[in-house]
Amino acid sequence: xxxxxxxxxLGIMGKPMSLNLLRxxxxxxxxxxxxxxxxxxxxxxxxRASSPREVAEASDIVITMLPDTPDVEKVLFGDDGVASGxxxxxxxxxxxxxxxxxxxxxxxxxxxxxxxMLDAPVSGGEKGAIDGTLSIMVGGTQEVFDRxxxxxxxxxxxxxxxxxxxxxxxxxACNQLVVxxxxxxxxEALTLATAAGVDAARVREALLGGFAGSKILEVHGxxxxxxxxTPGFRARLHLKDAHIxxxxxxxxxxxxxxxxxxEEELQRLVDEGKGDLDHSALITLLQEDSAAE
Amino acid sequence: xxxxxxxxxLGIMGKPMSLNLLRxxxxxxxxxxxxxxxxxxxxxxxxRASSPREVAEASDIVITMLPDTPDVEKVLFGDDGVASGxxxxxxxxxxxxxxxxxxxxxxxxxxxxxxxMLDAPVSGGEKGAIDGTLSIMVGGTQEVFDRxxxxxxxxxxxxxxxxxxxxxxxxxACNQLVVxxxxxxxxEALTLATAAGVDAARVREALLGGFAGSKILEVHGxxxxxxxxTPGFRARLHLKDAHIxxxxxxxxxxxxxxxxxxEEELQRLVDEGKGDLDHSALITLLQEDSAAE
Numbered sequence: 060x061x062x063x064x065x066x067x068x069l070g071i072m073g074k075p076m077s078l079n080l081l082r083x084x085x086x087x088x089x090x091x092x093x094x095x096x097x098x099x100x101x102x103x104x105x106x107r108a109s110s111p112r113e114v115a116e117a118s119d120i121v122i123t124m125l126p127d128t129p130d131v132e133k134v135l136f137g138d139d140g141v142a143s144g145x146x147x148x149x150x151x152x153x154x155x156x157x158x159x160x161x162x163x164x165x166x167x168x169x170x171x172x173x174x175x176m177l178d179a180p181v182s183g184g185e186k187g188a189i190d191g192t193l194s195i196m197v198g199g200t201q202e203v204f205d206r207x208x209x210x211x212x213x214x215x216x217x218x219x220x221x222x223x224x225x226x227x228x229x230x231x232a233c234n235q236l237v238v239x240x241x242x243x244x245x246x247e248a249l250t251l252a253t254a255a256g257v258d259a260a261r262v263r264e265a266l267l268g269g270f271a272g273s274k275i276l277e278v279h280g281x282x283x284x285x286x287x288x289t290p291g292f293r294a295r296l297h298l299k300d301a302h303i304x305x306x307x308x309x310x311x312x313x314x315x316x317x318x319x320x321x322e323e324e325l326q327r328l329v330d331e332g333k334g335d336l337d338h339s340a341l342i343t344l345l346q347e348d349s350a351a352e
Numbered sequence: 353x354x355x356x357x358x359x360x361x362l363g364i365m366g367k368p369m370s371l372n373l374l375r376x377x378x379x380x381x382x383x384x385x386x387x388x389x390x391x392x393x394x395x396x397x398x399x400r401a402s403s404p405r406e407v408a409e410a411s412d413i414v415i416t417m418l419p420d421t422p423d424v425e426k427v428l429f430g431d432d433g434v435a436s437g438x439x440x441x442x443x444x445x446x447x448x449x450x451x452x453x454x455x456x457x458x459x460x461x462x463x464x465x466x467x468x469m470l471d472a473p474v475s476g477g478e479k480g481a482i483d484g485t486l487s488i489m490v491g492g493t494q495e496v497f498d499r500x501x502x503x504x505x506x507x508x509x510x511x512x513x514x515x516x517x518x519x520x521x522x523x524x525a526c527n528q529l530v531v532x533x534x535x536x537x538x539x540e541a542l543t544l545a546t547a548a549g550v551d552a553a554r555v556r557e558a559l560l561g562g563f564a565g566s567k568i569l570e571v572h573g574x575x576x577x578x579x580x581x582t583p584g585f586r587a588r589l590h591l592k593d594a595h596i597x598x599x600x601x602x603x604x605x606x607x608x609x610x611x612x613x614x615e616e617e618l619q620r621l622v623d624e625g626k627g628d629l630d631h632s633a634l635i636t637l638l639q640e641d642s643a644a645e
Contacts, residue, residue, distance in 0.1 A: 159548060182562050194562045219558040226550045230558045233541035237564040240537025243610035247533070248526035251597075254604040255452060257519045265512040265523045269475050269487045271530040273566030304544075311547040314641045316613040317536035324609060348607045 064210065065089070065118030067111055067134055067141070068155070069096035072181070073124035075188040076154070076214050078103055083213040088117040111135070115144030120210065121151050127299060128157040135165055147173035152207055154195075156180045156235075156300055159228035159307055162198070166224040175203045178224065180231035181215065184292055192216040196234070198226035232307055235300040239321040239338070241275040246342035249283055254349055260284050279339040288336040288343075295334030298325040356381070357503065358411030360404055360427055360434070361448070362389035365474070366417035368481040369447070369507050371396055376506040381410040404428070408437030413503065414444050420592060421450040428458055440466035445500055447488075449473045449528075449593055452521035452600055455491070459517040468496045471517065473524035474508065477585055485509040489527070491519035525600055528593040532614045532631070534568040539635035542576055547642055553577050572632040581629040581636075588627030591618040 062085065066077040069091035077100050081087055087105040090113070091097050101107050108114045111134045115121050121141050125131050131153055135141045141151060151169055153162065153176065166176040177199035187193040193215035197204055204220045211218045221230045248266075249259040263280045266272065282288065301322040308315045324341055333340055355378065359370040362384035370393050374380055380398040383406070384390050394400050401407045404427045408414050414434050418424050424446055428434045434444060444462055446455065446469065459469040470492035480486040486508035490497055497513045504511045514523045541559075542552040556573045559565065575581065594615040601608045617634055626633055 194558070196558050217558075217561045219554065221554045221558050222550045225548065226554075229545055229548045229550045230555045233545055233555050234559050234562065234564045236541045236544065237534075237537045237559060237566075237569065240540070240610065241530075241534050241564070241566065244530045244533025244537075247601075247606070247608045247611055248529045251529065251601055251604065251606050251608075252522055252526055254606045255518065255522045255600070257515045257522045261512065261514045261519075262523045262526050265487070265489050265510075265514050266527050266530060268510045269527065270567050270571070271527045271534070273530075273534065273568070274563050275566070276530065278563070307548070308540075308544055311544065312642055313540070313544050313547045314638055315540045315544075316617060317533065317610065318540055320609040320613065345607055349605055 062119045063088070063117060065108070065114035065121035066105070066124070067091065067114055067121065068124040069093070069100055070124065070126075071185050072188045074100060075185070076124060077105065079191045079213050080210060081105060085210070088114050090114045110139035111141045112139040112144035115141040115149065119149055120207065121145065121149065122210075123151070123153045123155060125155045127155070128161050131155050131157050131165065132161065136168065142169060142172055142174075145169070145172065145174045149174045150203060150206060151176045152179050152210075153177070154179045154181055156231050156303065157228060158303055159225040159232060160310055162228045163225040166199070175199070176224065177203055177207055178227040179207070179211065180227055182231070182234055183215070188214070195219070196221050196227040196230035198222055198224050198228060229307070232300070232304045235297065236304045236315070236318050238275060239297060239301060239325065240317055241273055242279050242338055242341055243321045243324060245276050245280050246283060246339070246345055249280065250342060250345040250349060282337060282339040283342045288340040290335070291337030291339070293335050294325055294328045294338045294340060297338040298322070298329050298334070301325050355412045356410060358382070358401070358407035358414035359398070359417070360384065360407055360414065361417040362386070362393055363417065363419075364478050365481045367393060368478070369417060370398065372484045372506050373503060374398055378503070381407050383407045403432035404434045405432040405437035408434040408442065412442055413500065414438065414442065416444070416446045416448060418448045420448070421454050424448050424450050424458065425454065429461065435462060435465055435467075438462070438465065438467045442467045443496060443499060444469045445472050445503075446470070447472045447474055449524050449596070450521060451596055452518040452525060453603055455521045456518040459492070468492070469517065470496055470500055471520040472500070472504065473520055475524070475527055476508070480508070488512070489514050489520040489523035491515055491517050491521060522600070525593070525597045528590065529597045529608070529611050531568065532590060532594060532618065533610055534566055535572050535631055535634055536614045536617060538569050538573050539576060539632070539638055542573065543635060543638040543642060575630060575632040576635045581633040583628070584630030584632065586628050587618055587621045587631045587633060590631040591615070591622050591627070594618050
């Protein structure tokens with residue numbers, strides 16, 4: 060509990076995660092682009108810092124929770140970045156969802172500077188962040204993972220050290236690939252049932268117990284039936300993650316014939332102005348196209 | 353228990369299903385193209401018939417379990433077909449996996465002849481047929497369903513009346529769409545993990561508890577890791593079902609952008625001579641293509 064924690068990025072996810080760590084007793088220094096969440100976390104006992112560098116100078120462990128790869132790169136290695144303030148032996152934990160390949164480069168650069176890094180992207184959404192029940196997929200060494208584990212236990216429930224540096228981001232990319240592909244399949248099936256004049260709710264029920272059964276059929280299938288597209292997980296964020304999946308697959312030479320059209324459908328959904336709906340709103344594209352026949 | 357049952361089509365699925373009905377005490381008349389399974393079921397107490405018509409003449413309820421739509425059409429309405437021998441008030445139950453739209457036509461033709469029909473395709477494979485634990489998706493009226501229910505209870509576990517005539521086949525098509533799409537997504541994710549040098553087994557574990565969790569990730573994901581491609585469910589049968597999905601979607605004007613490449617991958621698997629492997633062998637195509645980079 061002696062570790063001093065820095066937290067950079069107090070967005071929808073970062074703010075409740077930092078508050079949980081504060082409540083668990085960790086002394087904390089914070090920084091974020093937007094002032095109101097910083098005020099709120101400072102009011103709960105954290106110290107305000109004016110730059111990522113100041114956060115790093117005041118911390119043993121610095122957590123970043125940011126939108127995308129360029130944000131993490133800038134906060135770590137930009138002017139007044141984390142890297143310029145980390146003491147030797149310090150630890151950076153990036154919990155954002157970003158490029159696995161860029162992540163390996165960041166870890167290598169920090170290692171050259173005498174610091175350690177874990178990639179630890181999460182799933183479970185705002186609710187999981189507030190409740191402290193996030194799934195956390197971690198890449199790094201066992202020793203560094205063990206050091207960070209007490210913090211992960213405060214923020215999450217299902218915590219897995221997947222492998223070396225980048226493995227957490229790879230697991231997250233795999234997660235988003237499978238979730239996207241399954242949502243699209245369920246959406247097509249329920250649209251087919253409805254078009255055939257069959258009650259899609261009964262089809263969902265009939266399928267749940269067998270090999271077609273999944274968390275997506277259960278949760279997102281029900282959202283589709285209810286047309287309850289308040290997120291949940293926003294389609295535009297899934298699109299961002301879909302780009303990570305396809306960029307990574309391309310760099311590694313792995314074909315993704317099944318996922319490519321899912322990414323295209325997510326792009327269409329965002330282009331149609333539905334990016335702030337839950338990703339289960341993919342079914343609305345199929346319904347539009349069916350109705351157009 | 354007074355119902356006399358006819359059973360046509362004693363293949364891998366039909367033979368154990370008929371034997372379970374015999375053991376439950378139903379008097380039975382059988383017919384099948386191939387002699388050995390007929391001999392075996394007759395040895396267990398059934399009566400041999402020389403044509404579908406003879407089966408129908410000796411039965412109150414006639415079950416068909418055949419490979420594809422043209423087979424069912426021929427057995428029901430061809431020369432010496434079931435329709436020519438059914439008494440008024442008799443019931444035909446087609447448990448094959450065939451076209452939902454053709455099914456509605458068959459039911460209508462039988463209705464004109466004073467007989468009833470249920471479509472009742474199954475999932476659960478040979479093991480489910482032997483153990484009497486098949487999932488059965490049924491289309492037809494509640495009254496006719498109630499009449500057939502005691503027989504379904506002998507053959508299956510999860511029995512759902514999905515809707516009117518054809519609804520059972522629609523549910524089965526939806527099932528095969530979702531199963532195929534999920535297998536492809538899991539295969540792409542595990543291939544991506546391996547190509548990134550990450551242990552795919554740990555990725556599977558990390559994903560199982562969250563939104564990416566599914567029966568397919570659990571069972572077929574493990575098959576992929578073990579390269580255990582002994583069926584299970586043969587890829588060439590899934591391809592047949594994929595054609596039913598896409599034909600039905602086309603006739604109904606429903607787009608299936610996510611499923612189209614899955615059907616293409618199943619076709620490639622069969623074209624490469626792997627049609628008798630389990631459908632989880634879809635991952636081998638991705639591995640070949642990755643290796644070719």
